[in-house]
Amino acid sequence: MIELSGVTKQYGQTAVLKDVSLTIDEPGIYCLLGRNGAGKTTLLKSIAGYQNISYGEIRVNNQLITTATLDTGVSYIENFAKHFHLPVKKLLHIAGEVNPNYDFAFATEMMERFELDGKKKFHHLSLGMKTMVSTIICLASNKNVILLDEPVLGFDAIMRVEFYNMLSESFQKHPRIILVSTHIIEEITKTIQKLIILDKGRIRFFDTLQAVEKQAYSISGLKSDVEAATKNLNVIGQDSVGGLVTSYIFDTPPKQIASLEIHPLTLQDFFIQMVGHRGGIQK
Missing domain, CATH: 3.40.50.300 (P-loop containing nucleotide triphosphate hydrolases)
Structure with missing residues:
Protein backbone atom coordinates (compact mmCIF):
# COMPACT_ATOMS: atom_id res chain seq x y z
CA MET A 1 0.00 0.00 0.00
CA GLY A 201 2.14 19.21 -8.88
CA ARG A 202 -1.44 18.20 -8.11
CA ILE A 203 -3.47 15.02 -8.69
CA ARG A 204 -6.07 15.84 -11.34
CA PHE A 205 -7.46 12.34 -11.88
CA PHE A 206 -7.26 8.91 -10.27
CA ASP A 207 -9.67 6.28 -11.56
CA THR A 208 -10.06 3.32 -13.88
CA LEU A 209 -9.84 3.41 -17.66
CA GLN A 210 -13.46 2.25 -17.68
CA ALA A 211 -14.41 5.55 -16.04
CA VAL A 212 -12.76 7.42 -18.91
CA GLU A 213 -14.51 5.23 -21.48
CA LYS A 214 -17.92 5.82 -19.88
CA GLN A 215 -17.70 9.49 -18.93
CA ALA A 216 -15.21 11.25 -21.22
CA TYR A 217 -16.76 12.60 -24.42
CA SER A 218 -17.18 15.66 -26.60
CA ILE A 219 -20.33 17.56 -27.52
CA SER A 220 -20.28 19.65 -30.70
CA GLY A 221 -22.78 22.01 -32.29
CA LEU A 222 -24.07 25.56 -32.19
CA LYS A 223 -22.82 27.46 -29.16
CA SER A 224 -26.29 28.01 -27.69
CA ASP A 225 -27.22 24.33 -28.04
CA VAL A 226 -23.93 23.10 -26.54
CA GLU A 227 -24.17 25.51 -23.61
CA ALA A 228 -27.71 24.38 -22.88
CA ALA A 229 -26.75 20.70 -23.02
CA THR A 230 -23.66 21.10 -20.83
CA LYS A 231 -25.05 23.58 -18.31
CA ASN A 232 -24.84 21.19 -15.34
CA LEU A 233 -22.00 18.97 -16.62
CA ASN A 234 -18.29 18.90 -15.75
CA VAL A 235 -16.66 20.70 -18.69
CA ILE A 236 -12.90 20.03 -18.84
CA GLY A 237 -12.13 21.93 -22.05
CA GLN A 238 -13.62 23.77 -24.99
CA ASP A 239 -12.82 24.72 -28.58
CA SER A 240 -14.74 27.20 -30.71
CA VAL A 241 -14.71 28.15 -34.38
CA GLY A 242 -17.13 30.87 -35.37
CA GLY A 243 -20.52 29.93 -33.97
CA LEU A 244 -19.63 26.26 -33.55
CA VAL A 245 -18.40 24.94 -30.22
CA THR A 246 -16.96 21.64 -29.01
CA SER A 247 -17.07 21.07 -25.28
CA TYR A 248 -15.11 18.25 -23.65
CA ILE A 249 -16.89 16.59 -20.78
CA PHE A 250 -16.13 14.21 -17.93
CA ASP A 251 -19.55 13.38 -16.58
CA THR A 252 -22.57 11.17 -17.17
CA PRO A 253 -23.43 11.43 -20.88
CA PRO A 254 -26.73 13.15 -21.75
CA LYS A 255 -29.29 11.62 -24.09
CA GLN A 256 -28.55 12.06 -27.77
CA ILE A 257 -29.79 15.41 -29.07
CA ALA A 258 -30.50 15.73 -32.80
CA SER A 259 -28.72 19.08 -33.15
CA LEU A 260 -25.55 17.92 -31.40
CA GLU A 261 -22.76 15.44 -32.09
CA ILE A 262 -21.58 13.38 -29.12
CA HIS A 263 -18.40 11.32 -29.39
CA PRO A 264 -16.29 9.41 -26.84
CA LEU A 265 -12.78 10.74 -26.16
CA THR A 266 -9.66 8.67 -26.58
CA LEU A 267 -7.43 8.46 -23.53
CA GLN A 268 -4.95 10.80 -25.21
CA ASP A 269 -7.64 13.40 -25.97
CA PHE A 270 -8.94 13.12 -22.41
CA PHE A 271 -5.44 13.68 -21.05
CA ILE A 272 -4.87 16.69 -23.32
CA GLN A 273 -8.11 18.31 -22.19
CA MET A 274 -7.37 17.63 -18.52
CA VAL A 275 -3.94 19.28 -18.58
CA GLY A 276 -3.97 21.46 -21.69
CA HIS A 277 -5.14 24.67 -19.97
CA ARG A 278 -6.37 26.12 -23.25
CA GLY A 279 -8.93 28.73 -24.09
CA GLY A 280 -9.30 30.14 -20.60
CA ILE A 281 -11.33 27.16 -19.42
CA GLN A 282 -10.98 26.73 -15.68
CA LYS A 283 -9.61 23.24 -15.04
Whole structure:
Protein backbone atom coordinates (compact mmCIF):
# COMPACT_ATOMS: atom_id res chain seq x y z
CA MET A 1 0.00 0.00 0.00
CA ILE A 2 1.13 3.53 -0.85
CA GLU A 3 -0.31 6.38 1.22
CA LEU A 4 0.46 10.05 0.58
CA SER A 5 -1.01 12.64 2.94
CA GLY A 6 -0.66 16.34 2.16
CA VAL A 7 2.66 15.82 0.39
CA THR A 8 4.43 19.00 -0.70
CA LYS A 9 7.93 19.16 -2.15
CA GLN A 10 9.64 22.51 -2.58
CA TYR A 11 12.91 23.44 -4.22
CA GLY A 12 13.60 26.88 -2.79
CA GLN A 13 10.39 28.84 -3.22
CA THR A 14 9.08 26.60 -6.00
CA ALA A 15 6.60 23.86 -5.06
CA VAL A 16 6.89 20.87 -7.42
CA LEU A 17 4.37 18.75 -5.49
CA LYS A 18 1.45 20.61 -3.92
CA ASP A 19 -0.56 19.04 -1.10
CA VAL A 20 -0.78 15.64 -2.80
CA SER A 21 -2.96 13.03 -1.07
CA LEU A 22 -3.28 9.62 -2.68
CA THR A 23 -3.90 6.04 -1.55
CA ILE A 24 -3.06 3.01 -3.69
CA ASP A 25 -4.22 0.02 -1.68
CA GLU A 26 -4.59 -2.80 -4.20
CA PRO A 27 -2.08 -4.69 -6.35
CA GLY A 28 -2.19 -3.56 -9.95
CA ILE A 29 -0.37 -1.81 -12.76
CA TYR A 30 -0.97 1.92 -12.45
CA CYS A 31 -0.07 4.54 -15.07
CA LEU A 32 1.20 7.97 -14.01
CA LEU A 33 0.65 10.59 -16.70
CA GLY A 34 1.70 14.22 -16.72
CA ARG A 35 3.34 16.84 -18.89
CA ASN A 36 7.05 17.55 -18.62
CA GLY A 37 7.62 19.34 -15.32
CA ALA A 38 4.37 18.11 -13.78
CA GLY A 39 6.27 16.51 -10.89
CA LYS A 40 6.17 12.83 -11.90
CA THR A 41 9.85 12.03 -11.23
CA THR A 42 9.78 14.03 -7.99
CA LEU A 43 6.76 12.02 -6.86
CA LEU A 44 8.42 8.68 -7.66
CA LYS A 45 11.70 9.66 -5.97
CA SER A 46 9.82 10.74 -2.86
CA ILE A 47 7.87 7.48 -2.63
CA ALA A 48 11.12 5.55 -3.04
CA GLY A 49 12.80 7.50 -0.24
CA TYR A 50 15.44 8.97 -2.56
CA GLN A 51 14.62 12.44 -1.30
CA ASN A 52 12.74 13.96 1.62
CA ILE A 53 9.54 15.89 1.13
CA SER A 54 8.98 19.37 2.53
CA TYR A 55 5.61 18.74 4.19
CA GLY A 56 3.20 15.86 4.63
CA GLU A 57 3.77 12.15 5.01
CA ILE A 58 4.47 9.15 2.78
CA ARG A 59 3.93 5.58 3.94
CA VAL A 60 4.53 2.30 2.12
CA ASN A 61 2.95 -0.73 3.79
CA ASN A 62 2.41 1.47 6.88
CA GLN A 63 6.12 2.34 7.10
CA LEU A 64 7.06 6.02 7.12
CA ILE A 65 9.28 6.80 4.12
CA THR A 66 12.26 9.17 4.37
CA THR A 67 15.84 9.07 3.14
CA ALA A 68 16.71 7.45 6.48
CA THR A 69 14.40 4.46 5.93
CA LEU A 70 16.65 1.41 5.59
CA ASP A 71 14.29 -0.83 3.60
CA THR A 72 11.42 1.02 1.99
CA GLY A 73 9.98 -2.06 0.27
CA VAL A 74 10.22 -0.07 -2.96
CA SER A 75 12.27 -0.81 -6.08
CA TYR A 76 13.15 2.27 -8.14
CA ILE A 77 16.06 3.03 -10.42
CA GLU A 78 16.62 6.53 -11.75
CA ASN A 79 16.87 7.13 -15.47
CA PHE A 80 20.45 7.43 -16.72
CA ALA A 81 21.82 5.57 -13.67
CA LYS A 82 25.47 4.78 -14.32
CA HIS A 83 25.51 1.45 -12.46
CA PHE A 84 29.25 1.81 -11.83
CA HIS A 85 30.08 0.96 -15.47
CA LEU A 86 29.88 -2.75 -14.65
CA PRO A 87 29.08 -5.58 -17.10
CA VAL A 88 25.36 -6.29 -17.31
CA LYS A 89 25.64 -9.86 -16.00
CA LYS A 90 27.63 -8.61 -13.00
CA LEU A 91 24.94 -6.06 -12.24
CA LEU A 92 22.29 -8.79 -12.16
CA HIS A 93 24.42 -10.90 -9.81
CA ILE A 94 25.02 -7.94 -7.46
CA ALA A 95 21.27 -7.22 -7.37
CA GLY A 96 20.69 -10.86 -6.37
CA GLU A 97 23.37 -10.82 -3.69
CA VAL A 98 21.89 -7.83 -1.86
CA ASN A 99 18.28 -9.03 -2.15
CA PRO A 100 17.39 -12.55 -0.96
CA ASN A 101 14.01 -12.36 -2.75
CA TYR A 102 15.56 -11.45 -6.11
CA ASP A 103 14.13 -13.49 -8.99
CA PHE A 104 17.31 -14.34 -10.86
CA ALA A 105 15.51 -16.81 -13.15
CA PHE A 106 13.15 -14.05 -14.33
CA ALA A 107 16.06 -11.64 -14.87
CA THR A 108 17.98 -14.24 -16.88
CA GLU A 109 14.92 -15.07 -18.99
CA MET A 110 14.35 -11.39 -19.79
CA MET A 111 18.04 -10.94 -20.63
CA GLU A 112 17.72 -13.69 -23.23
CA ARG A 113 14.41 -12.41 -24.57
CA PHE A 114 15.83 -8.95 -25.21
CA GLU A 115 19.15 -10.34 -26.46
CA LEU A 116 21.17 -8.40 -23.91
CA ASP A 117 24.90 -9.13 -23.95
CA GLY A 118 25.82 -9.92 -20.34
CA LYS A 119 29.50 -9.22 -21.00
CA LYS A 120 28.91 -5.71 -22.28
CA LYS A 121 29.41 -2.90 -19.78
CA PHE A 122 26.34 -0.88 -18.91
CA HIS A 123 27.69 2.45 -20.18
CA HIS A 124 28.35 0.88 -23.61
CA LEU A 125 24.69 -0.01 -24.11
CA SER A 126 22.24 2.03 -26.18
CA LEU A 127 19.75 4.23 -24.31
CA GLY A 128 16.97 1.70 -24.87
CA MET A 129 19.05 -1.22 -23.60
CA LYS A 130 20.18 0.75 -20.54
CA THR A 131 16.55 1.44 -19.72
CA MET A 132 15.68 -2.23 -20.26
CA VAL A 133 18.43 -3.45 -17.91
CA SER A 134 17.28 -1.04 -15.19
CA THR A 135 13.68 -2.18 -15.66
CA ILE A 136 14.59 -5.87 -15.46
CA ILE A 137 16.52 -5.27 -12.23
CA CYS A 138 13.52 -3.43 -10.77
CA LEU A 139 10.97 -6.10 -11.70
CA ALA A 140 13.20 -8.98 -10.60
CA SER A 141 13.62 -7.43 -7.15
CA ASN A 142 10.21 -8.80 -6.12
CA LYS A 143 9.64 -5.73 -3.95
CA ASN A 144 6.03 -4.99 -3.02
CA VAL A 145 6.15 -1.65 -4.83
CA ILE A 146 7.81 -1.14 -8.23
CA LEU A 147 8.31 2.37 -9.61
CA LEU A 148 9.23 2.71 -13.28
CA ASP A 149 10.09 6.19 -14.58
CA GLU A 150 9.70 6.41 -18.38
CA PRO A 151 10.63 2.72 -18.83
CA VAL A 152 10.11 2.75 -22.61
CA LEU A 153 12.58 5.60 -23.15
CA GLY A 154 14.68 4.78 -26.20
CA PHE A 155 12.60 1.72 -27.18
CA ASP A 156 11.47 1.08 -30.72
CA ALA A 157 7.90 -0.13 -31.40
CA ILE A 158 8.78 -3.83 -31.14
CA MET A 159 10.65 -3.37 -27.87
CA ARG A 160 7.70 -1.46 -26.42
CA VAL A 161 5.33 -4.32 -27.21
CA GLU A 162 7.76 -6.79 -25.61
CA PHE A 163 8.11 -4.52 -22.59
CA TYR A 164 4.35 -4.42 -21.98
CA ASN A 165 4.25 -8.22 -22.26
CA MET A 166 7.09 -8.47 -19.74
CA LEU A 167 5.29 -6.11 -17.39
CA SER A 168 2.12 -8.21 -17.50
CA GLU A 169 4.05 -11.47 -17.01
CA SER A 170 5.92 -10.04 -14.02
CA PHE A 171 2.67 -8.88 -12.42
CA GLN A 172 0.93 -12.22 -13.00
CA LYS A 173 3.88 -14.02 -11.42
CA HIS A 174 4.11 -11.64 -8.48
CA PRO A 175 1.05 -9.38 -8.00
CA ARG A 176 2.05 -6.08 -6.38
CA ILE A 177 1.80 -2.34 -6.98
CA ILE A 178 3.60 -1.33 -10.18
CA LEU A 179 3.50 2.40 -10.92
CA VAL A 180 4.63 3.36 -14.43
CA SER A 181 5.34 6.91 -15.56
CA THR A 182 5.13 7.30 -19.34
CA HIS A 183 4.44 9.75 -22.17
CA ILE A 184 3.23 7.09 -24.62
CA ILE A 185 -0.40 7.03 -23.61
CA GLU A 186 -2.44 4.80 -25.90
CA GLU A 187 0.00 1.86 -25.96
CA ILE A 188 -0.17 1.15 -22.26
CA THR A 189 -3.97 1.06 -22.00
CA LYS A 190 -4.15 -2.73 -22.48
CA THR A 191 -1.76 -3.27 -19.56
CA ILE A 192 -2.85 -0.93 -16.77
CA GLN A 193 -5.71 -1.10 -14.27
CA LYS A 194 -5.88 2.54 -13.16
CA LEU A 195 -4.76 5.94 -14.35
CA ILE A 196 -3.26 8.80 -12.33
CA ILE A 197 -2.92 12.24 -13.93
CA LEU A 198 -0.53 14.68 -12.26
CA ASP A 199 -0.75 18.28 -13.37
CA LYS A 200 1.36 21.15 -12.03
CA GLY A 201 2.14 19.21 -8.88
CA ARG A 202 -1.44 18.20 -8.11
CA ILE A 203 -3.47 15.02 -8.69
CA ARG A 204 -6.07 15.84 -11.34
CA PHE A 205 -7.46 12.34 -11.88
CA PHE A 206 -7.26 8.91 -10.27
CA ASP A 207 -9.67 6.28 -11.56
CA THR A 208 -10.06 3.32 -13.88
CA LEU A 209 -9.84 3.41 -17.66
CA GLN A 210 -13.46 2.25 -17.68
CA ALA A 211 -14.41 5.55 -16.04
CA VAL A 212 -12.76 7.42 -18.91
CA GLU A 213 -14.51 5.23 -21.48
CA LYS A 214 -17.92 5.82 -19.88
CA GLN A 215 -17.70 9.49 -18.93
CA ALA A 216 -15.21 11.25 -21.22
CA TYR A 217 -16.76 12.60 -24.42
CA SER A 218 -17.18 15.66 -26.60
CA ILE A 219 -20.33 17.56 -27.52
CA SER A 220 -20.28 19.65 -30.70
CA GLY A 221 -22.78 22.01 -32.29
CA LEU A 222 -24.07 25.56 -32.19
CA LYS A 223 -22.82 27.46 -29.16
CA SER A 224 -26.29 28.01 -27.69
CA ASP A 225 -27.22 24.33 -28.04
CA VAL A 226 -23.93 23.10 -26.54
CA GLU A 227 -24.17 25.51 -23.61
CA ALA A 228 -27.71 24.38 -22.88
CA ALA A 229 -26.75 20.70 -23.02
CA THR A 230 -23.66 21.10 -20.83
CA LYS A 231 -25.05 23.58 -18.31
CA ASN A 232 -24.84 21.19 -15.34
CA LEU A 233 -22.00 18.97 -16.62
CA ASN A 234 -18.29 18.90 -15.75
CA VAL A 235 -16.66 20.70 -18.69
CA ILE A 236 -12.90 20.03 -18.84
CA GLY A 237 -12.13 21.93 -22.05
CA GLN A 238 -13.62 23.77 -24.99
CA ASP A 239 -12.82 24.72 -28.58
CA SER A 240 -14.74 27.20 -30.71
CA VAL A 241 -14.71 28.15 -34.38
CA GLY A 242 -17.13 30.87 -35.37
CA GLY A 243 -20.52 29.93 -33.97
CA LEU A 244 -19.63 26.26 -33.55
CA VAL A 245 -18.40 24.94 -30.22
CA THR A 246 -16.96 21.64 -29.01
CA SER A 247 -17.07 21.07 -25.28
CA TYR A 248 -15.11 18.25 -23.65
CA ILE A 249 -16.89 16.59 -20.78
CA PHE A 250 -16.13 14.21 -17.93
CA ASP A 251 -19.55 13.38 -16.58
CA THR A 252 -22.57 11.17 -17.17
CA PRO A 253 -23.43 11.43 -20.88
CA PRO A 254 -26.73 13.15 -21.75
CA LYS A 255 -29.29 11.62 -24.09
CA GLN A 256 -28.55 12.06 -27.77
CA ILE A 257 -29.79 15.41 -29.07
CA ALA A 258 -30.50 15.73 -32.80
CA SER A 259 -28.72 19.08 -33.15
CA LEU A 260 -25.55 17.92 -31.40
CA GLU A 261 -22.76 15.44 -32.09
CA ILE A 262 -21.58 13.38 -29.12
CA HIS A 263 -18.40 11.32 -29.39
CA PRO A 264 -16.29 9.41 -26.84
CA LEU A 265 -12.78 10.74 -26.16
CA THR A 266 -9.66 8.67 -26.58
CA LEU A 267 -7.43 8.46 -23.53
CA GLN A 268 -4.95 10.80 -25.21
CA ASP A 269 -7.64 13.40 -25.97
CA PHE A 270 -8.94 13.12 -22.41
CA PHE A 271 -5.44 13.68 -21.05
CA ILE A 272 -4.87 16.69 -23.32
CA GLN A 273 -8.11 18.31 -22.19
CA MET A 274 -7.37 17.63 -18.52
CA VAL A 275 -3.94 19.28 -18.58
CA GLY A 276 -3.97 21.46 -21.69
CA HIS A 277 -5.14 24.67 -19.97
CA ARG A 278 -6.37 26.12 -23.25
CA GLY A 279 -8.93 28.73 -24.09
CA GLY A 280 -9.30 30.14 -20.60
CA ILE A 281 -11.33 27.16 -19.42
CA GLN A 282 -10.98 26.73 -15.68
CA LYS A 283 -9.61 23.24 -15.04
